[in-house]
Amino acid sequence: MERIDCEVKNYDWGKKGADSVVAHVFQAGHPHVPIDPNRPYAELWMGTHPDGPAVIRSTGRKLSTHIVETEAGDNNNNLKKNRQELHLAFIQKLMSIQRTLSLQVHPTKEEAEWLHEQDPIHYPDRNHKPELAFALTRFELLCGFRPAQEIALNMRTFPELCVIMGVKNCKEFCELAQEEQRNAKTLKECLKRCIKSMLDMQVNQPRKVVEQLESMYYTINRQNVRGCLLEETVDVMNRTHDEFPGDVGCFAPLYVNHMILEPGECCYYGAGEIHAYLSGECIECVGCSNNTIRAALTPKYIDRENLVKILNYRMTKPDFYLVHPETLAQFPHVEQYAPDCKDFTLHQIKISRPTSSSTTFSLPTLSCGSILIVIEGSAHLDEPQTSNRQRAARGDIIYIPPSTEVRFIDVEERVLAYRTFSYEEGPDHESRSEAAKATLEYRKGNGIVPDSIVNQHVDKRPFNRLIMSESEKHDFMFDPEMEADGFL
Known part of the structure; x- marks a missing residue:
């Protein structure tokens, strides 16, 4: 076994200085490094991913190189000869969150490979990114679409949501939700139209989004209208509006589950699940990837078309995402x-x-x-x-x-x-440096994941082809630090 040194990420959404568990834990392992009270300490990455590779303390060698040199035995000679690095399948992270991260989703492996080929600037990895969050302190997040009946109740309670999602779409959704089991497939298709309408309005009619948000917050805070919102969720909505005024993502708690994990509780979500971290400290385990498709609550690149297409539109209670512990018999x-x-x-x-x-x-x-x-x-x-x-x-x-x-x-x-x-072999990142040098001039096709790839993993979910206009394509170079998950 080897002691390793790992990288701290100072993203803006992290807790600052002594308020950050990341800062305290990192300093405990590096006593010579002072804590800057004005600097956010958001994440401590533990893994081999190129955006934050661990190194062996005694040698200064990257862990991924150390694995090749020490673990590629007789059965892996060909692999050892052909690759300079071997990666773990995961990144373990310690996170300290002060501000809301982006509303986002992650692709499947097949979708990630396709996105990387089309747009290596915004999708630098070929791998998927399932995520697990284990709460060290009270930990809040948005995760997964609410049950259909809850979404329908909030549509009826807050007409502003219907304006944003499309009045016709919401009327149809409420009717379908009355017989949810029989209309499950059609209900998902309708929710998809609601989400697309909402994201399109942010781009095409931003002033209208601002007006509807102002009206909704007046209804919530002055008239005490709640729908199915708990007081804790109202607090989240007010905080999000302060952080991202005029952002359509402020509507998200009306249709996305608000989860509060107490210390020791754990949740997991895979590809296609909408989510956003809100506050608290956690141990996070993710697939060895930095691919993120953002919807809102961020100034960064937003890929509306691919997000609408890749979402799985599962509507369920938050308990669905909980992971319960198993005590190992010989290791109490x-x-x-x-x-x-x-x-x-x-x-x-x-x-x-x-x-x-x-x-x-x-x-x-x-x-x-x-x-x-x-x-x-x-x-x-x-x-x-x-x-x-x-x-x-x-x-x-x-x-x-x-x-x-x-x-x-x-x-x-x-x-x-x-x-x-993990018993899985990690992804091959050796081509990643070349992808990072690419420009959007190399983009192939229209940049939208084909139906044939999406439908492999979403159980007969029909999708219409969506085309990204040239005006929506960003022309800046990929920066791993900037594009890292949730950086604001």
Whole structure:
């Protein structure tokens, strides 16, 4: 096992200075680095992705290079010869969120590959990006479309939403929602038209969006009209309006679930799910990708057509997205969070200070590489089969190679740690640097994902072809730091 140094992202939406858990945890592992009270500390990336690669502390070599040099054995000689780096399938992140991130969605692998070929500037990766969020503090997010009955209630309660989504569309939606099971497919098609109308209005009639937002907020705050909104959701809407005045994304809590995760709760969503993080701290596990299709609540590139097409339009209660822990029989101090996703599994490790200093706490031996971060406490990680022993205290991040037996020893303070792993091989990013040099002059076709690719994974979801006009294509170069997920 090796101690690794990882990269902090200072995105504007992050908590500043001493208010950020990211800042405190990072400084604990790097005592010589002071915390800047005026700087946001948004994310700590732990993985091999080119936008934030981990390095081996003892050698300064990138972790992806270290894996090639130390783990590509006899069965992988051809792979070792042909590739200079091998990537993990995941990125583990620590996040501290002060301001709302963009309303967004992520593509499937097939959609990501197609988007990358068409537009490597805005879609620099060929990989998908499923996401898991484990709450360290009270953590708020928008995730997935509300149940149809709730959306219909808010349409009837707030006429401003109908103006934005199209009065005819909303009337049809409310009628279809009365017999939701029988009309499930048609209901999704209608919701799609509602979303398209709303996003188009932001571009074509921005003043009308402002007027409808002003009217809606008067109805909510002066007349105390609620629909199916809880008071916590009203607070979110007011905060979002302060951060993004005039943005059509301010309507999102009317049709997207507002989830509040308490510490220790966890949620997961895959490709095609609309979402936006709002506030709090979490451990996040994502596929090794930086592809994001944005809808609103951001000054960055918004790809309306592909977003409308790729959304899955699932309407369900927020409980659908929760991931429940599994305690491992032989490891009572380890809880496993394993969503329906091959790209990552998360282990939470909680160890109370033992009565005897000789007590050991073994971790599962995995046939794949993993990354472990200590959030609280002080101990050591020991390899019983070797003399390798690493300090494991707050802020320490350790890469554990495949088939390595490790255990916590010398526990001095209660330990809280998180370990992410995957048995999948990570994506090949070696062509990514060339893609980053490309310009939109190389764009092929109209930049809209074909029906044949979208329909592979969305269960008979029909889509109409949408064409992006030349005036909507941005002409700036891709900047990994700027385009990273959620940067505002």
